Amino acid sequence: GNAAHAAMEETVNAVQLGRKRTKMKAVCCPVVYGSIAFSLGKQSDEFATHKWTLFVRGPSGEDLSYFLEKVVFKLHPSFSQPIRELTAHPFEVTEKGWGEFEAAIRLHFKDATERPVEVTHVVKLYDGASPQVSTRPVVSEVYDEVVFTEPFEDLYEALTDDKRKAAKLDHRLAEYFGRFDDAKDIELLVTVADYVRGQLDAVKTTVQRLDHQIAACRQLEQQRQQAA
Numbered sequence: 476g477n478a479a480h481a482a483m484e485e486t487v488n489a490v491q492l493g494r495k496r497t498k499m500k501a502v503c504c505p506v507v508y509g510s511i512a513f514s515l516g517k518q519s520d521e522f523a524t525h526k527w528t529l530f531v532r533g534p535s536g537e538d539l540s541y542f543l544e545k546v547v548f549k550l551h552p553s554f555s556q557p558i559r560e561l562t563a564h565p566f567e568v569t570e571k572g573w574g575e576f577e578a579a580i581r582l583h584f585k586d587a588t589e590r591p592v593e594v595t596h597v598v599k600l601y602d603g604a605s606p607q608v609s610t611r612p613v614v615s616e617v618y619d620e621v622v623f624t625e626p627f628e629d630l631y632e633a634l635t636d637d638k639r640k641a642a643k644l645d646h647r648l649a650e651y652f653g654r655f656d657d658a659k660d661i662e663l664l665v666t667v668a669d670y671v672r673g674q675l676d677a678v679k680t681t682v683q684r685l686d687h688q689i690a691a692c693r694q695l696e697q698q699r700q701q702a703a
Contacts, residue, residue: 494627501624501670502634504542505534508580509616510598511651515571523571525600528648529578530567534618534655536646538564541639542585542621542630549579564644575600582621586630592621618655622669 512527519525531546533539546566550557551574559568581593599615623634633639646652 494629496625496627497631498625500626500631501622501673502626502631503669504539504621504623504634505618505655506539506582506621507532507534507616507618507653507655508594508596509614510578510596511615511648512598512600512613514600522573524573526569526571527598527600528567528569529580529596529598530565530648531580531582532565532567532646532652536643536649538639538644539566540564541636542623542634544583544585544587547581547583549581551576551578565646572598572600584621585633586627588627589623589630594619612651614651614653616653624670624673 508531510527510529512525514525515523529548529550531539531543540563543566545560545562548559548561548568550559550568550570551572554570554572561567575598577595577597579593579595581591583591594617596617597615599613602613623630626634
């Protein structure tokens with residue numbers, strides 16, 4: 476309860492001691508999340524028609540451990556242990572089932588001061604083709620970005636370490652994954668856009684506060700004049 480929350484805040488504050496945030500900088504970390512499903516064909520039964528994998532991966536096969544602490548997958552409650560926690564590559568869950576459902580994916584970061592990010596994804600088993608070709612999987616994935624605005628200096632160094640970001644890992648399903656060749660360009664554009672948007676929001680907030688202060692001063696002046 477409150478005691479646990481207070482203890483967590485105390486721990487986080489202790490971690491922050493001696494740390495400095497980078498000013499006027501933002502880092503974008505591209506990720507891909509999605510699912511891939513294979514029909515079991517003649518091996519199907521009423522409880523399992525497909526074998527599927529729900530995943531979070533790097534667009535070009537990067538090991539996302541350079542900024543991800545863990546990934547928590549929340550499956551349909553009908554599955555045994557619907558909450559699955561992965562702390563290392565590959566960040567994925569593989570199961571068998573018969574129905575499509577919406578799963579929650581929660582990304583936790585190396586820096587505990589950065590709030591986790593949660594997205595949802597529908598595990599798709601069918602692509603609309605009839606009859607379905609059992610040898611061709613149904614792939615459904617989304618390219619997204621995690622933007623860290625003015626991160627702490629140590630986190631900034633880890634996020635911009637090209638050697639760590641360039642580390643590629645083999646994956647058994649790599650041949651089926653989509654390609655995101657423009658990921659770097661998109662990453663840059665999104666980083667710039669998010670930073671500019673953040674700066675505009677900050678300026679807007681400042682202007683609104685100043686307008687409020689000016690209005691309050693005018694009201695006080697009017698009251699003084701009326702009193703005189």
